[in-house]
Amino acid sequence: MNFNYKPLAAALIILTGLFGFSCQGGDSGKTLPILGSREPVERVVNGETIIDTVYHQVPDFAFINQDSQVISQETVKGKIYVTDFFFTTCPSICPKMKSQMLRVYEKYKDNPNVVLLSHTIDPAHDTVAVLKDYADRMNVRSDKWHFLTGNRDSIYDMALSYFVGVQEDEQAEGGFAHSGDFMLIDQNRHIRGHYHGTEQEDVDRLMQDMDLLLKEQQHEEK
Amino acid sequence: MKKSKLAGFALCAMALTTLTQCFTDKQNEGKRLYAQHCQSCHMDDGSGLRGLIPPIAKADYLQTHRDELACLIRQGADGPMVVNGITYNKEMPGVKTLRDDQITNLLNYIQTNFGNQNERYTMSEVKEMLEACPPHHE
Ligand code: HEC
Numbered sequence: 001m002n003f004n005y006k007p008l009a010a011a012l013i014i015l016t017g018l019f020g021f022s023c024q025g026g027d028s029g030k031t032l033p034i035l036g037s038r039e040p041v042e043r044v045v046n047g048e049t050i051i052d053t054v055y056h057q058v059p060d061f062a063f064i065n066q067d068s069q070v071i072s073q074e075t076v077k078g079k080i081y082v083t084d085f086f087f088t089t090c091p092s093i094c095p096k097m098k099s100q101m102l103r104v105y106e107k108y109k110d111n112p113n114v115v116l117l118s119h120t121i122d123p124a125h126d127t128v129a130v131l132k133d134y135a136d137r138m139n140v141r142s143d144k145w146h147f148l149t150g151n152r153d154s155i156y157d158m159a160l161s162y163f164v165g166v167q168e169d170e171q172a173e174g175g176f177a178h179s180g181d182f183m184l185i186d187q188n189r190h191i192r193g194h195y196h197g198t199e200q201e202d203v204d205r206l207m208q209d210m211d212l213l214l215k216e217q218q219h220e221e222k
Numbered sequence: 223m224k225k226s227k228l229a230g231f232a233l234c235a236m237a238l239t240t241l242t243q244c245f246t247d248k249q250n251e252g253k254r255l256y257a258q259h260c261q262s263c264h265m266d267d268g269s270g271l272r273g274l275i276p277p278i279a280k281a282d283y284l285q286t287h288r289d290e291l292a293c294l295i296r297q298g299a300d301g302p303m304v305v306n307g308i309t310y311n312k313e314m315p316g317v318k319t320l321r322d323d324q325i326t327n328l329l330n331y332i333q334t335n336f337g338n339q340n341e342r343y344t345m346s347e348v349k350e351m352l353e354a355c356p357p358h359h360e
Contacts, residue, residue, distance in 0.1 A: 089313070091262065091263065091315060092262055093262065095262060095263045095265070095271045095274070095275055096262065096265070098271055098274070099265060099269075099271050099272070102271075102272060134274065136273075137272075137273035137274050137310075137311075138271075138272050138273045138274060139272065139273055
């Protein structure tokens with residue numbers, strides 16, 4: 001006897017489709033994951049052991065922006081921010097990253113709870129004056145989008161804390177190899193998402209996630 | 223008689239297909255070269271980067287400096303440059319490895335895409351321009 005599997009298979013496909021769909025549900029209940037390592041930490045309260053989860057947190061930092069102002073964890077306190085690593089003379093992926101970051105800037109430039117931090121990985125060339133010229137030409141406000149320079153090693157260590165790969169590399173175009181990642185950081189300095197800064201669709205996703213995070217923040221304040 | 227007519231027809235058809243193939247290939251070459259050497263800075267849609275990298279799309283510069291573009295591609299550019307009323311001042315690296323015919327295809331591609339409808343170049347025209355490039359110091 002010949003059994004016809006086709007209708008069954010079709011039904012299965014449709015069912016999985018429906019199930020998958022309902023599983024994701026609406027966006028309303030969605031929260032973003034916290035990226036990085038987590039460690040259980042025990043503490044004793046009233047003789048009972050309580051286990052807290054400690055998430056990877058971006059460490060304290062201090063860099064100089066295009067206006068020679070010190071920018072630190074205090075600058076981003078209570079705000080969400082997007083960060084990336086670049087250099088002004090980079091011929092490969094940086095122009096695309098910057099044109100995508102400009103979209104983020106334009107969308108949130110009037111939102112006081114959002115900040116953008118772009119670190120140079122070529123601080124020897126990218127001085128305050130060079131970054132100032134760069135930012136001014138793009139016509140972006142320095143209280144919203146900070147172009148950061150400073151001690152080379154501190155910048156490279158910072159990239160590691162954000163899980164962004166950077167290194168000096170004579171083989172690479174422009175002398176530095178780095179990823180085009182945009183990282184999204186929440187008001188508690190937890191990393192909540194990573195995006196390909198050269199791809200329009202992924203930057204669309206970043207802006208959706210930023211909206212989610214801003215809503216989450218509002219809830220916490222209430 | 224009939225045979226030679228047929229042969230002639232076949233030859234003609236062959237010549238036509240190679241010609242059109244040649245033509246489309248050349249068009250694709252301009253596009254391919256743009257993607258390979260220019261797109262990272264001037265963007266997929268030729269819009270450039272605000273204030274820092276001038277646009278190719280609807281750039282007046284393509285017409286007002288038409289005769290300098292071949293050398294610009296080979297030698298690059300630096301110093302202030304005004305495009306559509308905005309002053310840019312950043313270095314553009316030249317691409318020394320491009321042959322005269324490749325530069326011709328690339329120029330024709332940018333002059334006739336991204337909303338541009340400018341005059342095309344002939345190969346000999348571009349050759350002449352390249353021979354007359356100003357001396358360039360590294
Ligand atoms: C590293 C980034 C970069 C790359 C790659 C690049 N350009 Fe440019 N281009 C620039 C900059 C910056 C200027 C402005 C130069 C100045 O300020 O003197 C410019 C200027 C131009 C101009 C004149 C102004 C305009 O936009 O109409 C043309 C035409 C041009 N580039 C075409 C090309 C072509 C064709 C290629 C590929 C072979 C290319 N560029 C590759 C950055 C780049």
